[in-house]
Amino acid sequence: xxxxxxxxxxxxxxxxxxxxxxxxxxxxxxxxxxxxxxxxxxxxxxxxxxxxxxxxxxxxxxxxxxxxxxxxxxxxxxxxxxxxxxxxxxxxxxxxxxxxxxxxxxxxxxxxxxxxxxxxxxxxxxxxxxxxxxxxxxxxxxxxxxxxxxxxxxxxxxxxxxxxxxxxxxxxxxxxxxxxxxxxxxxxxxxxxxxxxxxxx
Numbered sequence: 001x002x003x004x005x006x007x008x009x010x011x012x013x014x015x016x017x018x019x020x021x022x023x024x025x026x027x028x029x030x031x032x033x034x035x036x037x038x039x040x041x042x043x044x045x046x047x048x049x050x051x052x053x054x055x056x057x058x059x060x061x062x063x064x065x066x067x068x069x070x071x072x073x074x075x076x077x078x079x080x081x082x083x084x085x086x087x088x089x090x091x092x093x094x095x096x097x098x099x100x101x102x103x104x105x106x107x108x109x110x111x112x113x114x115x116x117x118x119x120x121x122x123x124x125x126x127x128x129x130x131x132x133x134x135x136x137x138x139x140x141x142x143x144x145x146x147x148x149x150x151x152x153x154x155x156x157x158x159x160x161x162x163x164x165x166x167x168x169x170x171x172x173x174x175x176x177x178x179x180x181x182x183x184x185x186x187x188x189x190x191x192x193x194x195x196x197x198x199x200x201x
Contacts, residue, residue: 002043018054026062029055049080050090057097070100091117092127096134110134111141118149128157132169136176151185158189170195 014032017024024032036052039045053076060069074097081090091113098110114134122131135142135150142150154173158166173182186192 014055018051018058024058026059029059029062033059044083046080046083049076049083053077053080053090053093057093060100066100070097073097086120088117088120088122088124088127091120092122092130092134095138096130099134099137107138107141111138111143111146114138115143115146118146118153123149123153123156125160128153128160132157132172136172136178139176139178154182154185155189158186158191166191 014024014028014035017028018032033052033055036048036055039048040052053073056069056073056076060066060073063069074094077090077094077097081087081094084090095110095114095117098106098113101107101110117127117131122128131150131153135146135153139147139150154169157169161169170179170182173179183192183196187196
């Protein structure tokens with residue numbers, strides 16, 4: 001076992017839980033971030049950078065200075081993209097992190113990163129919830145091509161989901177002022193009829 005693997009070992013179980021989308025405590029996230037930072041000091045590894053970026057992003061809302069954690073997560077994500085520039089997951093994370101920043105320029109950059117996420121293949125079952133969450137928030141800043149692709153993602157999520165997931169899609173659209181648009185885009189989809197009156201109950 002190399003020195004990087006030894007340094008990473010204390011966070012391996014947490015990294016597995018993170019990939020399984022389990023809820024992690026602040027202590028676990030700190031342990032994961034520290035182990036990945038130590039491992040990266042010995043050897044550059046794109047997966048360790050992604051895990052460090054994810055841990056920092058999850059820690060940010062729990063810290064007194066969240067902007068510092070979001071910025072470091074963005075830096076680690078960009079470093080991961082230098083090694084694997086066609087990763088839709090990394091582009092989507094970068095877009096979501098951009099939304100945590102303030103200012104028109106940051107939002108425009110987030111919209112660009114989101115568009116790249118779509119172009120690199122973010123329309124997958126595992127990424128669709130995040131695509132819809134980030135995309136709906138960025139809607140007004142997206143170019144027409146990205147909006148069209150986002151609506152396709154929504155339709156695919158609708159076809160794959162059950163009743164609760166479908167209601168969640170519409171609730172998310174409604175929370176971002178896009179319910180009418182979503183209903184129009186889904187008007188030909190099976191199972192949309194109960195919602196066409198604009199009610200989610």
